[in-house]
Amino acid sequence: MLGSLQSHSTHKTIQALGLPTLFFIFLSLSYFGFLVKAHIFIYAVCSQEKYAPNSPFEGNLNSFLASIISSSSQVSYNTYAIGNGSSTTPEGTIYGLYQCRGDLQTADCSRCMESAVNQVGLVCPYSYGVSLQLEGCYLRYERANFLGTPDTSIRFKKCSKSVNNDVEFFRRRDDVLADLQAAIGFKVSSSGLVEGFAQCLGDLSPSDCSSCLGDAVGKLKSLCGSAAAANVFLGQCYARYWASGYYGEFSPDSSHEDDIGKTVAIIVGVLAGLAVLIVLLSFCRKAMGKALFLVHILLSLHSLSIKSDPFLSAE
Structure with a gap:
């Protein structure tokens, strides 16, 4: 489902990281943290009713979420009615809208809505109705027509x-x-x-x-x-x-919505922390390898000097 958070993993060992590369990675992580702050989670309201995977509703929901990402790169507000024709079963009908804060540029609006779409599946998995508010944008969908009410x-x-x-x-x-x-x-x-x-x-x-x-x-x-x-x-x-x-x-108030927001922040923090840990371990591993190699050379030179010195060899 489009609404689920996407994660990428690698099975390759990070090797031979120089200081310039390490510095660049830390800058990238700092910028990533800035982007997270730019789309701060405010609240989410999730319906108790859940839809089944691979159901008609999920298919229409994916279409709706994809349309939001596309549309938000052009306009800051739009409404949708998907699957409400006579050829579609009532279970698949979805009504929805999105809106960005009025002072956001189009590119910022699009990025905020993409962040909202990626969080829907995390905070409200398989929900028939969701209202999700971020700092700069808002997303809502329902099975019943709420538009204009x-x-x-x-x-x-x-x-x-x-x-x-x-x-x-x-x-x-x-x-x-x-x-x-x-x-x-x-x-x-x-x-x-x-x-x-x-x-x-x-x-x-x-x-x-x-x-x-x-x-x-x-x-x-x-x-x-x-x-x-x-x-x-x-x-x-x-x-x-x-x-x-x-x-x-x-x-903040002690509310369920704030708990969800903290959960999102914790997940992001853990992922960023793991990335930093991998970088540091790889860097330390390289540094340790160089140190051991240097010790080996020094010991070899010391051994050669003992053998070549007649006074030391005689003892």
Whole structure:
């Protein structure tokens, strides 16, 4: 299935690694870590119902996921209805959409969606319905047609520690949230040291978008209170704010979705750690081989010197 994480292994022993090669590998691993951070896992919602391998639904799901990767290289939002014709069994029908954050370039959107597609099979294996939110993009599919249906149910929230008795901060925060509530599509706002952004799904009308963001802003205030930074994701929109320098320093909620995110991060970390360990072991093996070879030469030279010295040989 396209949604499963792909891993590549090699059975060849890494040999004769010089310092330039080793340095290049460490740079590559650092860049890999940067790409992982660029597509941070936010949350996933998975249906309890599961489909069978090689079923009509799996075939249509693979088509849907492949179409997302292709389409996201051109547009940041799209919807799909696959297998809903009279010639297809109802069990194979799939409705879906994807959307990238409004400030992402097309190439970044495509990379984010490819990352989302690769994570679907890991976080929600064989699920009939999935909502997957990464830092810069969103993916959803279901068997039932949800497209265009209002949905303001809360999917995820995250609140930082509180800011106490900071009147200026709360005034600035309220200014940002009021501005975000008036967004149509995607909007970035700032006031002093407080920043934020908000976004609605592409199929919402301006009035429905405003209504959804109104709910999101209300939940930010009621659920996160005086937090210095907060995120609230609803079914069709989200709103976020933070004090400058505070973004990314949240104390996450104890939720199942966060556990999934940690699992993904642990898997990535273990794979990267194994790669580093293989490189180091190979480098040490080479260094050890050179050292043993040098010791062997020195011992041989010492033996020759003993045999050639008459005073030493006589003892």
